[in-house]
Amino acid sequence: MSGKANWPEGVARRLLDTVDSTNAEAFRAAPHLTGPCWFVAGEQTAGRGRRARAWTSPRGNFHGTLLLHPTEPAATVALRSFAAALALRDAFVALTGLPDAFKLKWPNDVLLNGGKVAGILLESSGAGQGVQHLAIGIGVNLIAAPEATQVEQGALRPVSLLEETGLRIAPEVFLDALAPAYARWEAIFAAEGFAPLRAAWLAHAARLGETIRARTGTETREGRFETIDETGALILRQSHGPVAIPAAEVFF
Numbered sequence: 001m002s003g004k005a006n007w008p009e010g011v012a013r014r015l016l017d018t019v020d021s022t023n024a025e026a027f028r029a030a031p032h033l034t035g036p037c038w039f040v041a042g043e044q045t046a047g048r049g050r051r052a053r054a055w056t057s058p059r060g061n062f063h064g065t066l067l068l069h070p071t072e073p074a075a076t077v078a079l080r081s082f083a084a085a086l087a088l089r090d091a092f093v094a095l096t097g098l099p100d101a102f103k104l105k106w107p108n109d110v111l112l113n114g115g116k117v118a119g120i121l122l123e124s125s126g127a128g129q130g131v132q133h134l135a136i137g138i139g140v141n142l143i144a145a146p147e148a149t150q151v152e153q154g155a156l157r158p159v160s161l162l163e164e165t166g167l168r169i170a171p172e173v174f175l176d177a178l179a180p181a182y183a184r185w186e187a188i189f190a191a192e193g194f195a196p197l198r199a200a201w202l203a204h205a206a207r208l209g210e211t212i213r214a215r216t217g218t219e220t221r222e223g224r225f226e227t228i229d230e231t232g233a234l235i236l237r238q239s240h241g242p243v244a245i246p247a248a249e250v251f252f
């Protein structure tokens with residue numbers, strides 16, 4: 001594999017051919033690991049997305065999971081989804097030279113020319129408030145995206161890097177850009193907390209200041225996307241004032 005020079009120190013990697021899910025594989029291996037480790041598979045047979053959806057995982061796309069052993073409270077641990085989104089954007093920009101094409105959609109999608117090119121699934125194991133293992137699962141449509149008919153009505157159109165830019169990036173090349181980019185954001189998070197991540201995320205946020213809809217389990221709220229707060233919650237400005245939404249699906 002190329003890119004050894006940039007590979008972050010102290011981070012292991014396991015390259016697999018076919019697995020059910022790299023998140024599942026990471027959790028199986030977790031008890032035997034003491035440090036961070038990337039798990040990347042050629043293909044997944046049971047790739048999982050957020051909200052119990054399936055994640056289409058053909059060969060040629062990137063399917064990877066970073067397994068971490070965090071020590072902070074669960075709410076702080078979860079803020080790493082923003083580190084992952086920022087790292088993804090950095091990797092895309094480094095590989096394509098197209099800084100204006102990539103935007104971040106709350107809570108943790110990456111958009112290319114307005115379509116979804118990558119998604120992040122954070123899963124954790126542990127008892128009570130504690131998190132023993134954190135799996136940051138990342139799926140990138142490098143060469144293929146699902147048909148628009150395969151995603152939920154109202155969801156953004158899925159796009160691939162190849163069809164939008166003409167660039168064919170191999171998964172291992174993507175990993176060599178993503179792993180150091182993530183390590184940089186993790187170091188910033190460890191040293192300075194969430195504030196710099198929040199600022200950087202907002203600088204690249206899609207539809208900031210515009211009217212959006214946020215659907216929680218029970219209701220849909222419409223309002224102006226004002227900001228995200230220090231806990232990562234979406235702040236929507238409605239007629240009666242701002243509302244903080246910790247978890248939702250967002251529709252544009």
Ligand SMILES: O=C(O)CCCC[C@@H]1SC[C@@H]2NC(=O)N[C@@H]21
Nearest residue numbers: 021047048049050064119137139
């Ligand atoms: O729904 C989303 O947007 C999140 C998709 C996350 C998919 C990735 S692919 C690698 C890792 N393994 C999985 O089973 N899912 C995540």
